[in-house]
Amino acid sequence: MIVRISDDSLALALGADGLASAFAAAGCVVERVSSWGMHWLEPLVEVDGIGYGPATVDDVPAILDGTSALSIGPITEHPFIKPQQRLTFARAGKTRPLSLEDYAATGGWAGLRRAQAMSGEAVIAEVTQSGLRGRGGAGFPAGIKWNTVAKAPASRKYVVCNADEGDSGTFADRMLMEGDPFQLIEGLAICAHAVGAQAAYIYTRSEYPHAIAKLRAAIELAQGIIAPLHMEVREGAGAYVCGEETSLLNSIEGKRGVVRAKPPLPALEGLFGCPTVVNNVLTIAAIPHILFEGGAAEYAALGVDRSLGTKPIQLAGNIKHGGLYETAFGISLHDLVYTIGGGTASGRPVKAVQVGGPLGAYIPPAQFDLPFDYEAYARADALIGHGGVVVLDDGADMGRLARFAMEFCAVESCGKCTPCRIGSTRGVELLDRIRAGAKVLDPVGALPQMHNAPKLARTADQDIALLEELCETMKFGSLCALGGFTPYPVLSALRHWPEDFQ
Amino acid sequence: MTNERLQEILARHGQSEGPLLPILHDVQRAFGCVSPDMQQVIAQALNLSRAEVHGVVSFYHDFTEEADTRPCVQLCRAEACQARGVEALVEAAEAAAGNRVRISPVYCLGLCSVGPAARIGDALHARLNAASLVKLVEAA
Numbered sequence: 001m002i003v004r005i006s007d008d009s010l011a012l013a014l015g016a017d018g019l020a021s022a023f024a025a026a027g028c029v030v031e032r033v034s035s036w037g038m039h040w041l042e043p044l045v046e047v048d049g050i051g052y053g054p055a056t057v058d059d060v061p062a063i064l065d066g067t068s069a070l071s072i073g074p075i076t077e078h079p080f081i082k083p084q085q086r087l088t089f090a091r092a093g094k095t096r097p098l099s100l101e102d103y104a105a106t107g108g109w110a111g112l113r114r115a116q117a118m119s120g121e122a123v124i125a126e127v128t129q130s131g132l133r134g135r136g137g138a139g140f141p142a143g144i145k146w147n148t149v150a151k152a153p154a155s156r157k158y159v160v161c162n163a164d165e166g167d168s169g170t171f172a173d174r175m176l177m178e179g180d181p182f183q184l185i186e187g188l189a190i191c192a193h194a195v196g197a198q199a200a201y202i203y204t205r206s207e208y209p210h211a212i213a214k215l216r217a218a219i220e221l222a223q224g225i226i227a228p229l230h231m232e233v234r235e236g237a238g239a240y241v242c243g244e245e246t247s248l249l250n251s252i253e254g255k256r257g258v259v260r261a262k263p264p265l266p267a268l269e270g271l272f273g274c275p276t277v278v279n280n281v282l283t284i285a286a287i288p289h290i291l292f293e294g295g296a297a298e299y300a301a302l303g304v305d306r307s308l309g310t311k312p313i314q315l316a317g318n319i320k321h322g323g324l325y326e327t328a329f330g331i332s333l334h335d336l337v338y339t340i341g342g343g344t345a346s347g348r349p350v351k352a353v354q355v356g357g358p359l360g361a362y363i364p365p366a367q368f369d370l371p372f373d374y375e376a377y378a379r380a381d382a383l384i385g386h387g388g389v390v391v392l393d394d395g396a397d398m399g400r401l402a403r404f405a406m407e408f409c410a411v412e413s414c415g416k417c418t419p420c421r422i423g424s425t426r427g428v429e430l431l432d433r434i435r436a437g438a439k440v441l442d443p444v445g446a447l448p449q450m451h452n453a454p455k456l457a458r459t460a461d462q463d464i465a466l467l468e469e470l471c472e473t474m475k476f477g478s479l480c481a482l483g484g485f486t487p488y489p490v491l492s493a494l495r496h497w498p499e500d501f502q
Numbered sequence: 503m504t505n506e507r508l509q510e511i512l513a514r515h516g517q518s519e520g521p522l523l524p525i526l527h528d529v530q531r532a533f534g535c536v537s538p539d540m541q542q543v544i545a546q547a548l549n550l551s552r553a554e555v556h557g558v559v560s561f562y563h564d565f566t567e568e569a570d571t572r573p574c575v576q577l578c579r580a581e582a583c584q585a586r587g588v589e590a591l592v593e594a595a596e597a598a599a600g601n602r603v604r605i606s607p608v609y610c611l612g613l614c615s616v617g618p619a620a621r622i623g624d625a626l627h628a629r630l631n632a633a634s635l636v637k638l639v640e641a642a
Contacts, residue, residue, distance in 0.1 A: 010613050013626035039615040168580030171612040199519075206527070206564050207611055209624045232518075235527055238563030240609060254522030254548075256561040272519065315615060317585035322615025345586070354581055358609075390614065392585045401581065408609070414561075 034179025037324030131308030167357025169388030356385025420483025
């Protein structure tokens with residue numbers, strides 16, 4: 001009997017290895033596949049298409065004789081899986097991550113072969129036609145970026161894959177790197193062919209040891225297919241800001257992960273001063289599908305407005321049915337949180353969701369009709385970011401979370417620009433003062449040489465006005481998204497839950 | 503002995519572009535730290551100033567100048583794990599750790615739908631509660 005169990009690190013964290021050994025000991029052939037992305041059911045066991053989860057070693061006999069109460073029926077018919085439009089994650093749960101055979105049997109390398117028979121210009125035209133925008137958060141059209149690099153006159157060019165997935169509530173990059181590494185490699189090879197790059201780097205986090213190991217093994221296996229392209233994995237070192245593309249480039253170069261001022265754009269002067277494409281994992285992984293015959297038109301037919309194609313959304317935090325949900329743009333938060341996610345894991349009412357990681361706004365249930373679309377979120381003073389949705393129940397203290405956002409920015413700031421480096425620290429102090437409700441005279445303002453500073457302690461309203469002003473300064477004065485977007489969680493928490501700040 | 507192993511690491515990365523971070527990772531893994539003496543050797547080998555190497559070592563959380571030989575439990579304290587109640591477990595974990603184990607915060611292990619999550623070496627643990635976390639800390 002063939003039993004399929006994921007070897008995704010999330011399944012490993014929940015005891016998948018022990019479970020696999022138990023099935024092997026019972027005489028089964030165990031296939032370690034990627035994860036379906038139904039995380040509340042992990043470790044999920046698949047026998048003849050029927051799923052059982054979350055399984056423990058004690059459940060092995062009942063699963064084998066078909067009497068287990070953990071059965072969820074046929075996995076592909078499950079209400080979490082069936083409505084999804086999986087393009088980037090088409091292989092999730094179905095293939096063995098490091099099997100070249102499985103990859104080729106599911107359409108692998110077809111996009112690369114087709115691209116190699118085309119000119120770089122024609123490949124870029126198809127990427128442009130697909131409407132693919134950067135999946136890392138900024139949403140910049142991939143085709144335009146590639147075109148800039150392709151047109152730049154230089155003898156050496158690079159492709160860099162930003163796999164520094166530091167946002168809390170996101171794990172799609174990790175799942176893709178661990179579950180379908182060849183797709184990422186194929187996407188990078190297509191991109192390198194299109195823009196004329198000789199080397200490709202994948203920069204990922206040291207917090208993802210399993211992803212690093214899988215990618216390195218996959219690159220070695222695919223060496224003959226992607227040659228003469230040089231491909232290498234680079235490991236970050238625990239700095240959140242290195243997810244910003246220019247500090248990521250500095251980090252690969254072996255420097256402090258300090259943000260660079262733009263211009264020059266990385267597309268013209270990027271890694272080691274050469275023209276460089278920097279794209280997120282999900283952007284690159286969408287490429288092989290787009291380069292299929294007719295793939296670009298199919299991709300462009302999905303989505304809404306200017307947000308085309310599919311988006312792998314990550315349901316996380318206090319949610320009953322957490323996991324990976326890939327669907328066309330346009331889905332509402334209400335559907336994501338309640339219909340698909342099943343509400344909170346704790347069973348308590350939803351208080352807020354944070355979309356887009358630590359720099360994303362907190363959105364109250366009253367705004368849950370917001371469609372998943374770059375522009376709609378921007379209009380609501382929020383951002384999609386990398387598509388992480390963190391659900392919080394009514395036990396959440398929004399004032400504490402606002403302070404956490406400022407503190408996180410203060411700790412992780414690269415230090416290059418003042419609004420981010422100093423502003424975040426002042427923000428923490430201000431929030432502490434507001435939350436303590438104490439009218440304390442600012443010690444600096446009290447100094448005799450500070451002639452224009454008020455000599456009376458600020459009221460709570462004045463403190464809040466000052467915080468808002470500080471946030472404005474950070475938003476428009478910071479060099480990158482760390483300082484620039486930290487105001488989103490802070491101001492949204494303040495706007496929607498002022499009672500948590502008293 | 504230390505120098506021999508250091509030279510070996512330096513030689514391994516001699517050919518790569520931008521070799522400093524891979525070298526520092528290997529050194530940190532081999533010795534548990536990147537001491538000022540080692541920084542000097544690395545700087546010389548890469549034709550950098552000591553200040554440049556020190557600047558990089560001090561910038562990244564993964565590199566330390568002094569070794570800490572205690573076992574380390576990394577506990578995710580980011581928003582998604584907070585939403586799943588990690589803050590309520592911290593006190594018990596720290597009490598169990600005492601001075602023997604180091605509990606260090608980490609901002610996201612990518613297990614955001616099944617938190618609270620922790621990492622010990624390359625082993626990951628999720629859906630933790632106070633009892634299972636204390637057990638992990640005691641066994642670390």
